[in-house]
Amino acid sequence: MGSNPSQQADDRGTVERRSRYPEYSPSSRRRGVLGQEVVDYVRELILTGTLRSGEKIDQQALGEALEVSRSPIREALVVLSREGLVELIPRRGAAVARLSPEDIIDHYALFGVVAGRAAALAAENLDADGIADLRAVHARFLEVGDTVSGGADPEDASLVPAVLQQLNHDFHRIINLSAPGRTRWLLRHLEHSVPTSYYEFANGWNRAAVDHHAAILDAIADGDPEGARRAMESHLLASGEAAAAELVTRGFFDVGAGPEEGAV
Amino acid sequence: MGSNPSQQADDRGTVERRSRYPEYSPSSRRRGVLGQEVVDYVRELILTGTLRSGEKIDQQALGEALEVSRSPIREALVVLSREGLVELIPRRGAAVARLSPEDIIDHYALFGVVAGRAAALAAENLDADGIADLRAVHARFLEVGDTVSGGADPEDASLVPAVLQQLNHDFHRIINLSAPGRTRWLLRHLEHSVPTSYYEFANGWNRAAVDHHAAILDAIADGDPEGARRAMESHLLASGEAAAAELVTRGFFDVGAGPEEGAV
DNA sequence: TGAATGAATAATGTATTCAAAGTAGTCCCC
DNA sequence: GGGGACTACTTTGAATACATTATTCATTCA
Numbered sequence: 117m118g119s120n121p122s123q124q125a126d127d128r129g130t131v132e133r134r135s136r137y138p139e140y141s142p143s144s145r146r147r148g149v150l151g152q153e154v155v156d157y158v159r160e161l162i163l164t165g166t167l168r169s170g171e172k173i174d175q176q177a178l179g180e181a182l183e184v185s186r187s188p189i190r191e192a193l194v195v196l197s198r199e200g201l202v203e204l205i206p207r208r209g210a211a212v213a214r215l216s217p218e219d220i221i222d223h224y225a226l227f228g229v230v231a232g233r234a235a236a237l238a239a240e241n242l243d244a245d246g247i248a249d250l251r252a253v254h255a256r257f258l259e260v261g262d263t264v265s266g267g268a269d270p271e272d273a274s275l276v277p278a279v280l281q282q283l284n285h286d287f288h289r290i291i292n293l294s295a296p297g298r299t300r301w302l303l304r305h306l307e308h309s310v311p312t313s314y315y316e317f318a319n320g321w322n323r324a325a326v327d328h329h330a331a332i333l334d335a336i337a338d339g340d341p342e343g344a345r346r347a348m349e350s351h352l353l354a355s356g357e358a359a360a361a362e363l364v365t366r367g368f369f370d371v372g373a374g375p376e377e378g379a380v
Numbered sequence: 381m382g383s384n385p386s387q388q389a390d391d392r393g394t395v396e397r398r399s400r401y402p403e404y405s406p407s408s409r410r411r412g413v414l415g416q417e418v419v420d421y422v423r424e425l426i427l428t429g430t431l432r433s434g435e436k437i438d439q440q441a442l443g444e445a446l447e448v449s450r451s452p453i454r455e456a457l458v459v460l461s462r463e464g465l466v467e468l469i470p471r472r473g474a475a476v477a478r479l480s481p482e483d484i485i486d487h488y489a490l491f492g493v494v495a496g497r498a499a500a501l502a503a504e505n506l507d508a509d510g511i512a513d514l515r516a517v518h519a520r521f522l523e524v525g526d527t528v529s530g531g532a533d534p535e536d537a538s539l540v541p542a543v544l545q546q547l548n549h550d551f552h553r554i555i556n557l558s559a560p561g562r563t564r565w566l567l568r569h570l571e572h573s574v575p576t577s578y579y580e581f582a583n584g585w586n587r588a589a590v591d592h593h594a595a596i597l598d599a600i601a602d603g604d605p606e607g608a609r610r611a612m613e614s615h616l617l618a619s620g621e622a623a624a625a626e627l628v629t630r631g632f633f634d635v636g637a638g639p640e641e642g643a644v
Numbered sequence: 645t646g647a648a649t650g651a652a653t654a655a656t657g658t659a660t661t662c663a664a665a666g667t668a669g670t671c672c673c674c
Numbered sequence: 675g676g677g678g679a680c681t682a683c684t685t686t687g688a689a690t691a692c693a694t695t696a697t698t699c700a701t702t703c704a
Contacts (some may be wrong), residue, residue, distance in 0.1 A: 149470050150688070151458070176655075185689045187451075190657090191458050194415070198462040200565060206413050207656060207695060222562035229493040298486035301464060414658070440685075449659045454687085471665055471686065 136174070137181035138166065150184055154192035157182060162201050162212055163311040170371045173202065173210040199309035217360040217369060220310065224356025227306045228349040231288065234295035234303065235332060235348035236341035241294045247337050250290050254333050257283040261326050280317040280325075287329055291336070291348075311368065316359060324354060414448055418456035421446060426465050426476055427575040434635045437466065437474040463573035481624040481633060484574065488620025491570045492613040495552065498559035498567065499596060499612035500605035505558045511601050514554050518597050521547045525590045544581040544589075551593055555600070555612075575632065580623060588618060 140157055158178070161167045179189045193210045196202035203213045242250070260279050292303050317325075328351035335343035363369065422442070425431045443453045457474045460466035467477045506514070524543050556567050581589075592615035599607035627633065 174655085186656090187688050187690095191455065194455050194458050195462060198459060198569075200562070209656065209696095218560060219562050222560040225497065226494060226563055226566055229497050230490060233489065233493050296482060296486040298464070298483050299490055302490055305462075438685085450686090451658050451660095473666095473686065 135177060135181055136167070136171075137161070137178055140182050150188040151191035151195070154178075154182060154184065154188050155195050158192060158196060159199075159201060159308070162196075165311075165366060165368050167212050168371065169212055169369055170214045171212045173212065175209065199305065201309055214371070215369065217364055220360040220363060221353075221356040223306070223310050224352050224359065225349075227303075227310075228352035228356075230299065230302055230306060231292070231352060232345040232349040234292045234299055235336065235344040237296075237299075238291045238294040239336045239339055239341040239344040242291075242336060246290060246294065250287065250333055250336065253283055253286045253290065254329055257287065257329060258326055261323065277317040284317065284325065291332070311359070311363060316355065324358070325351070328354065414452040415455040415459070418442075418446060418448065418452050419459050422456060422460060423463075423465060423572070426460075429575075429630060429632050431476050432635060433476055433633055434478045435476045437476065439473070463569065465573055478635070479633065481628055484624040484627060485617075485620040487570070487574050488616050488623065489613075491567075491574075492616035492620075494563065494566055494570060495556070495616060496609040496613040498556045498563055499600065499608040501560075501563075502555045502558040503600045503603055503605040503608040506555075506600060510554060510558065514551065514597055514600065517547055517550045517554065518593055521551065521593060522590055525587065541581040548581065548589065555596070575623070575627060580619065588622070589615070592618065 138161070158167075158173070167173070173193065175186050175189050175193070179186050182189075193202055193204060197204040197210070201213050203211050205211075238246070257280065260276060260283065292300055295303070328347065331347040332344060332351060335347050422431075422437070431437070437457065439450050439453050439457070443450050446453075457466055457468060461468040461474070465477050467475050469475075502510070521544065524540060524547065556564055559567070592611065595611040596608060596615060599611050
């Protein structure tokens with residue numbers, strides 16, 4: 117039988133004393149996309165703050181936690197380094213990138229100018245159906261937003277952020293669809309490589325988002341590219357400020373530093 | 381090639397008595413950066429058109445050509461796929477991305493909005509020294525540009541594109557330096573992942589570039605962020621059109637032998 | 645006492661091996 | 675003669691093995 121991959125992690129008795137990496141249950145592990153799976157896992161750890169800024173990433177330990185070899189781990193780290201979430205230093209391994217609040221704000225500003233281009237194009241090209249879709253999403257967005265500020269059932273309220281998140285995503289997606297392929301490609305990357313989605317709608321600032329979206333929608337419906345661009349840019353600038361502030365309060369930027377510096 | 385800016389060669393100044401020993405840079409193959417070497421090699425092949433659009437990339441053959449194993453090859457392909465130069469299909473391998481002229485134009489437009497942001501910031505923040513540097517580079521640019529149109533020594537003229545290329549790079553670099561880190565990071569990526577630098581100054585359109593640069597310079601010197609942004613955007617839009625046209629004439633977009641393709 | 649040196653240890657980068665999925669080509673059946 | 679299924683070969687993705695470099699830690703010398 118030789119080397120069976122499943123016999124590598126038979127030592128279940130060995131409680132992971134040093135495992136910094138949460139357990140991972142492979143939903144359905146397909147060959148050929150293992151690296152992508154690792155990317156998603158590590159990105160989640162970084163964006164949620166489980167792995168701290170500057171913290172070293174141990175390839176072997178990570179591989180053991182996910183029960184994969186170092187090959188896909190390595191590929192994943194390369195991907196994340198290209199996203200700017202991981203710093204890769206030759207012969208010295210990988211560490212979580214040290215992002216500052218300014219980086220987050222800058223990132224959103226970039227997001228803004230690119231999404232602004234998409235919005236301008238949408239103002240020029242979006243057809244009646246698209247605008248109708250946009251209106252529908254926005255109406256629902258406004259509705260759910262009012263629910264939360266109207267002191268609704270708290271049990272219900274816990275779901276609100278996720279719903280808003282989804283609606284927000286839909287709103288932007290409709291706009292972005294009228295942009296050319298390369299622009300959409302860049303927007304996807306910019307969206308994924310920042311701890312955006314996790315916190316944007318956790319607090320009350322979605323009220324501002326509603327107003328911003330309204331302005332964007334109006335400009336697009338009016339066929340006003342320049343107005344749409346400006347509205348989208350300022351929307352994301354404000355989002356960036358809010359996100360950075362939120363991340364500060366969550367200690368996202370606290371440095372986890374290198375080895376043996378856990379205390380204090 | 382020579383472009384190995386060594387990531388972030390920052391704070392090396394910490395005391396270090398040993399720092400007086402000269403650095404030894406092995407011209408031979410350094411371990412630890414093989415992947416990067418492969419990236420540069422393959423990117424060159426793609427951007428110069430040696431590898432055609434859609435052409436399949438054979439990992440093993442590539443590894444034999446470079447005398448490395450498939451591990452660094454694989455990492456390199458992941459990097460290139462994130463740059464959008466290579467298409468990676470699970471279980472089916474890698475192929476040169478199928479870029480269209482529209483993609484190139486779109487890419488330059490993106491470059492434009494991001495570089496436009498940098499230019500706007502430069503108009504706000506660039507100090508007198510920076511503006512002086514910018515003027516100096518531009519003057520030299522203009523001078524060399526006149527040389528070529530003034531029917532200079534043809535032997536000399538063959539060097540002109542490279543010089544213009546360098547001056548162009550310097551011009552933009554000065555501007556970009558006043559942008560925050562994340563913006564510079566994105567600009568670097570946008571610059572590298574397109575067959576820009578190889579052809580931009582091969583023909584006479586540098587005359588247009590001179591005018592554009594002049595407009596950008598004026599706006600920055602005047603402290604006019606919006607004007608600088610617009611000038612930079614239209615500069616890169618024009619550059620994109622020119623680059624796409626040039627690439628068409630060079631057959632860059634001709635489809636090579638891929639899976640179920642070509643076969644005249 | 646403290647820095648420098650060198651061995652021991654750990655982790656990284658690269659090569660190699662192995663299993664599974666893809667591809668091509670042939671043969672058989674209709 | 676054409677189409678589908680089967681087999682043999684190729685190539686990929688992942689695991690393991692190996693070589694080299696970083697790091698740690700104890701020891702020595704100033």
